[in-house]
Amino acid sequence: MSDQSGRKDQIERADEEAARAAAAAEEAVDAAAEAEGVADAASESGDERSEAGGAPAEGAAEVEAAVVAESAADEATAAAEKAAQAAEAAAEAPADKRSRKAREAEIAADQAEDAAEEAVAAAETAAPAEDEPRAVPAAETAAPAEDEEAAAPAAAAPATPARPATPAGAPARRPGRPRKPAPGVRVRAQAKFVRTSARKARLVCDHIRGKDVAEARAILAFTPRSAAKAWSKLLESAVANAEHNHELVGEELRIAAVFADEGPTLKRYRPRAMGRATRIRKRTSHLTIELTPKES
Numbered sequence: 001m002s003d004q005s006g007r008k009d010q011i012e013r014a015d016e017e018a019a020r021a022a023a024a025a026e027e028a029v030d031a032a033a034e035a036e037g038v039a040d041a042a043s044e045s046g047d048e049r050s051e052a053g054g055a056p057a058e059g060a061a062e063v064e065a066a067v068v069a070e071s072a073a074d075e076a077t078a079a080a081e082k083a084a085q086a087a088e089a090a091a092e093a094p095a096d097k098r099s100r101k102a103r104e105a106e107i108a109a110d111q112a113e114d115a116a117e118e119a120v121a122a123a124e125t126a127a128p129a130e131d132e133p134r135a136v137p138a139a140e141t142a143a144p145a146e147d148e149e150a151a152a153p154a155a156a157a158p159a160t161p162a163r164p165a166t167p168a169g170a171p172a173r174r175p176g177r178p179r180k181p182a183p184g185v186r187v188r189a190q191a192k193f194v195r196t197s198a199r200k201a202r203l204v205c206d207h208i209r210g211k212d213v214a215e216a217r218a219i220l221a222f223t224p225r226s227a228a229k230a231w232s233k234l235l236e237s238a239v240a241n242a243e244h245n246h247e248l249v250g251e252e253l254r255i256a257a258v259f260a261d262e263g264p265t266l267k268r269y270r271p272r273a274m275g276r277a278t279r280i281r282k283r284t285s286h287l288t289i290e291l292t293p294k295e296s
Contacts, residue, residue, distance in 0.1 A: 020105070024112035028080035031116040034123050036073045072115070072122035079115035083108040186256060187246060187291045189238035193263055194230050197283040201227045201260035205287075212254040212294060213239060230287060231258075238289045248293065256292040260285050 086108035194201070204227045208216040213235070220232040239250040263284035269277040 016102075020109045022084060024080075024083050024109040024116070026080070028076040028083065028112040028116040028119070031073075031076050031119040031123075033073075034120070036070060037123075068122050068125070072119040076112070076115040076119040079108070079112040083112035185246060185248075185292065187238055187242040187248070187253070189234055189241055189289050189291075191230060191234045191237075191287045193284045194227075194287055195282070196227045196230065196285055198260045198262040198285040200225065201230070201285050201287060204228050204231050205258045205260055208235075208255055209258050210255060213250055213291070216255055231289075234287050234289050238291050242291055252294055253291040254294050255289060257290040258288065260287050262286075 083105070086105040089104070204220070204223055204225050207219050207223065208231070211219065216235055217232070220228045220235065235255075239253065242248040242253055243250055263286050265284065266282035268280040268282060270280055272278050
């Protein structure tokens with residue numbers, strides 16, 4: 001007796017789900033038709049707004065909303081067809097398979113209802129407002145503006161301020177011309193971590209202290225010491241700094257100060273007899289040259 005009542009409940013439930021699926025399918029079809037109509041109207045409105053010279057963003061927004069509404073309408077139509085097929089399958093299914101078909105019809109009905117709601121929402125979004133003012137073509141608005149611009153007097157335009165004229169008695173400064181050096185100016189160049197000892201570097205720099213650039217170049221060129229090459233490079237760097245940064249003439253400079261400071265010492269070891277080791281000190285130095293004009 002209980003089996004018969006349970007089967008009867010399953011049959012009734014299957015019939016209810018089939019009826020709900022059929023109703024959801026009809027609702028989805030109606031919503032799809034409404035969304036398609038609204039999408040067509042929104043698309044036509046967007047095209048008319050674009051042709052009338054309205055804001056491109058508004059026309060593009062309406063066309064995009066129409067596309068969304070049309071897509072929602074297609075989804076609602078597909079869900080309606082699926083729900084209708086599930087309803088028919090549940091109604092025609094035998095008694096022993098009606099429960100499973102009822103479950104499928106229930107799922108299809110839910111999907112059809114969701115698709116119908118999305119289609120209605122998309123249709124409401126894409127519906128063009130009836131009270132919106134008609135877009136005025138760009139040509140109509142541009143014509144009065146052109147007339148107003150033509151009627152405006154030329155004297156109303158603000159005059160561009162003229163650059164002040166150079167006084168007649170002031171000498172014009174030519175580009176690239178060396179300027180007069182400021183009194184007490186010093187140009188500095190420094191070379192760090194030079195691989196020579198400070199004592200050996202001082203033996204060379206003592207010969208060029210106080211000399212002008214041309215004489216210092218000659219002394220360094222004929223000094224038979226390895227540190228002379230480092231000093232010569234540093235002298236050329238100092239001259240380049242003076243010419244580039246201070247617009248001075250290299251031949252008019254003299255060496256105001258030159259000195260060598262001790263740098264870090266690299267410690268190495270050499271193996272010696274009887275297992276002993278002797279320390280090797282590889283000394284470094286920091287070289288500095290300061291140039292100044294001969295007149296100062």
